[in-house]
Each structure stands twice: as structure tokens, then as C-alpha cells.
Amino acid sequence: MDSARLENYADLIVNTGINPDPGQDVVITAGFDQLDFVRMVTEKCYARKVGKVWFNWVDMPIEKLHYLYQSEDRLSSFENWEVEKLRWQSEKLPARLWLDSDDPDGMDGIDPEKRARAQMKRFPVIKPFRDAMENRHQWCIAGVPGKAWAQKVFPGIPVDEAVEKLWDAILTASRANGDAIANWEEHNANVARRSAKLNAFNFTALEYKAANGTDFRVGLIPQGIFAGAAETDLSGRRFNPNIPSEEIFTSPMRGCADGVLVATKPLSYQGSLIENFSIRFENGRAVEVKADKNQAVLEKMIVMDDGAAYLGECALIDRHSPINQTGILFWNTLYDENASCHFALGRGFDCCIRDFAKYSKAELTAMGLNDSMIHVDFMIGCDTLDIDGVSQSGEKVAVFRQGEWCF
Numbered sequence: 001m002d003s004a005r006l007e008n009y010a011d012l013i014v015n016t017g018i019n020p021d022p023g024q025d026v027v028i029t030a031g032f033d034q035l036d037f038v039r040m041v042t043e044k045c046y047a048r049k050v051g052k053v054w055f056n057w058v059d060m061p062i063e064k065l066h067y068l069y070q071s072e073d074r075l076s077s078f079e080n081w082e083v084e085k086l087r088w089q090s091e092k093l094p095a096r097l098w099l100d101s102d103d104p105d106g107m108d109g110i111d112p113e114k115r116a117r118a119q120m121k122r123f124p125v126i127k128p129f130r131d132a133m134e135n136r137h138q139w140c141i142a143g144v145p146g147k148a149w150a151q152k153v154f155p156g157i158p159v160d161e162a163v164e165k166l167w168d169a170i171l172t173a174s175r176a177n178g179d180a181i182a183n184w185e186e187h188n189a190n191v192a193r194r195s196a197k198l199n200a201f202n203f204t205a206l207e208y209k210a211a212n213g214t215d216f217r218v219g220l221i222p223q224g225i226f227a228g229a230a231e232t233d234l235s236g237r238r239f240n241p242n243i244p245s246e247e248i249f250t251s252p253m254r255g256c257a258d259g260v261l262v263a264t265k266p267l268s269y270q271g272s273l274i275e276n277f278s279i280r281f282e283n284g285r286a287v288e289v290k291a292d293k294n295q296a297v298l299e300k301m302i303v304m305d306d307g308a309a310y311l312g313e314c315a316l317i318d319r320h321s322p323i324n325q326t327g328i329l330f331w332n333t334l335y336d337e338n339a340s341c342h343f344a345l346g347r348g349f350d351c352c353i354r355d356f357a358k359y360s361k362a363e364l365t366a367m368g369l370n371d372s373m374i375h376v377d378f379m380i381g382c383d384t385l386d387i388d389g390v391s392q393s394g395e396k397v398a399v400f401r402q403g404e405w406c407f
Contacts, residue, residue, distance in 0.1 A: 017140035101146030107271025219256025251348030307372030340381030
């Protein structure tokens with residue numbers, strides 16, 4: 001890939017994505033095969049006069065070996081230095097960047113129940129530190145091609161060619177062609193305007209119908225708001241947590257969801273692909289799941305904790321989004337979720353509550369915001385999807401028709 005295009009993308013990730021302060025530390029999580037790009041991003045961070053850049057190097061084949069050969073007790077245990085590392089992050093509040101290049105099938109063959117049990121045992125240690133960091137630092141997830149991922153997206157061609165094609169697709173989807181930072185300034189402004197229009201309606205619920213069998217109603221939190229693209233942490237620092245991001249989203253009312261949602265794209269969940277699936281809800285809870293592939297993984301996912309079977313997000317995306325227009329199935333949630341309307345099971349977002357900083361976690365929960373150790377997006381958008389908003393008086397307002405915005 002042309003170095004100038006990569007420099008442009010690295011500039012976008014650092015300056016618009018995490019937007020670190022002078023003196024602030026940065027933590028980068030990345031795979032070993034992305035060393036050159038990580039070096040480029042690191043230099044961009046130091047150009048911002050950050051304090052120090054730290055690294056978490058990850059490798060899915062090694063992670064798979066851990067799950068295949070370690071005991072469940074060892075997988076679920078914490079060393080003292082791991083806890084201290086979490087404590088350091090919660091106190092130091094570095095900007096965090098995850099460069100995702102995972103193989104969508106990379107964890108096939110492991111025992112999903114063993115993995116789930118180990119994660120469930122670890123989560124009580126992680127949660128207090130995660131809660132202490134929430135809304136207090138900048139973070140960003142962006143994609144970088146991995147060889148296995150590229151060959152999944154573009155099979156049947158030499159690996160170097162597949163990586164090059166995936167690079168081009170990522171840069172296009174990320175609005176990183178031309179002046180990437182200016183592109184995102186305009187995009188953030190457009191998303192903010194449309195979010196304001198939705199908030200002005202003050203909907204109590206959204207209703208979904210599509211020809212594939214989706215027939216669903218979800219209640220909204222009275223104090224809730226729609227948001228999207230750029231966010232602002234409690235210190236006033238502006239950042240973009242997802243590059244790309246086409247969604248306008250809110251967190252729905254826990255316990256107020258009924259009907260069936262039919263997925264329109266595969267879900268890559270922790271290295272396992274769940275395909276051709278649907279989820280049925282009663283009183284807000286997922287009570288039945290069906291999948292042609294990896295149904296057991298989906299079943300285990302929704303019982304990870306009490307909140308895993310409830311919704312944490314509903315997101316609206318026009319079928320004409322740049323990612324959908326590529327016609328590419330990325331086999332990666334960061335990209336595929338931004339091509340399609342979607343929901344997420346699990347944790348909701350504090351920032352989707354008006355004036356959220358005024359409230360405690362307990363108060364946000366009492367308002368109806370779901371909490372969970374997971375937040376897993378799945379796509380339900382299609383060309384036949386209609387969405388109506390339900391007003392305070394019960395009147396229905398067309399929001400989407402045939403997969404497109406009505407306003």
C-alpha cells in the first residue's frame with residue numbers, strides 16, 4: 001500500500017481517533033504482523049508530545065493454543081501483575097488504541113463453554129477497573145489487514161494481493177481517501193445534525209419489520225438520546241471510538257423488547273463465526289436463538305451474565321452507507337455493523353443518557369440502562385427494513401423505509 005495513504009490513515013487514527021493530550025500515555029493493542037504500521041502510529045503519537053506509548057502484542061493462534069491446552073482454572077486466574085496493570089490503567093487513564101486484524105475463524109475448534117466459563121470467572125476482577133475508566137479516557141478501534149482476514153474477505157487470490165485489496169477497502173470504508181481528517185470533521189457534523197433530529201421526536205419506542213421475518217418492538221429510555229461518531233469524555237476531550245463509524249445509536253430500555261430479529265450478516269464473535277441466525281425476545285430478554293452455524297456459541301454468549309440476554313444498543317444506518325456500497329462482506333463486526341442497522345446484546349452506553357455525568361451507575365441502571373460483561377453487535381439491516389418511531393402520544397412516525405432514512 002502506498003505509504004502516503006497509510007500516513008494519512010495513521011494521522012486520522014491518532015488525531016481524530018484517540019486525540020491524545022500532551023503528556024498523556026497511549027496503549028496500543030495490535031498483532032505481530034502489523035509492526036510497520038504500529039511504528040508509524042507510534043511516531044504520530046510522539047508528534048503529539050504524548051508521555052509514553054505502551055504496547056499489548058496479541059496473536060490469535062497463540063491465544064487459541066492457550067484455550068486448547070491450559071486448564072480452566074489457569075485460564076480464569078489472575079497474576080498479581082495483571083491486576084496491577086489494570087489498576088495502573090484505571091488510575092493513569094491512557095488513551096487506548098486497538099488495531100484489529102483478527103482472523104474471523106481464528107478460534108474455531110476450541111471449547112466455547114470452557115472459554116465462556118473462564119471469562120465469566122475473570123470478569124468480577126476486571127469490572128471495577130473498567131467502570132473506573134468509563135467515560136474518563138479516549139479510545140479507538142480501527143482495522144489493519146491481517147493475512148488470514150484478507151484471505152477470508154478475498155479468497156482465491158495470492159495473499160499479498162488480498163492484503164492490498166483489504167487495505168484499499170479499509171481506507172475507503174474509513175473515509176480515509178483524500179483529506180481524511182477534514183472528511184471526518186464533515187462526517188461528525190452530519191451525524192450530529194441527524195442525531196438532533198431524532199432526539200427532537202422524543203420517541204418512546206421503535207418498531208421494525210422486514211420481509212425476512214424481522215418483526216420487533218423495542219422501548220426507549222425516557223432520558224435517553226441518540227448519538228453517533230465523535231464522543232466527548234468527562235474531561236472534555238473529543239475522540240472517535242470507532243473508525244469507521246456510520247451509526248446513529250441509542251441504548252434501549254432494559255426489559256422492553258419483544259419479537260424476532262433476523263440477522264442479515266454473519267457475526268464473528270471472539271474468532272468464531274455465527275451464521276444465518278435469529279433471536280427471539282420476550283419482555284426484553286433473548287429467550288430463543290437459532291443459527292445454522294455455531295448455535296452453541298450464540299447460546300453460551302447470551303448466558304454470560306444476567307445482562308447478556310438483554311439489549312444494550314440499537315443503531316440506525318442507511319443502506320447507502322459507504323461500507324454497504326462497497327459490496328464487501330468484511331467478516332468483521334467493526335465494518336459489517338457500519339454497513340447495516342444493528343442491535344447489540346449486553347452493556348449499554350452511559351453517553352446515551354442525557355446529562356449522564358450527573359448520575360451514578362446505580363441511577364443509570366434504575367433508568368433502564370443495561371449492564372453486562374459483553375457488548376456484541378449483530379446486523380439486521382436489509383433493503384426491505386421499515387422502522388417506525390412511536391411518539392409520546394402513540395403516533396407512528398416513519399424513520400426508515402426500504403432500508404433508507406425518511407428524513
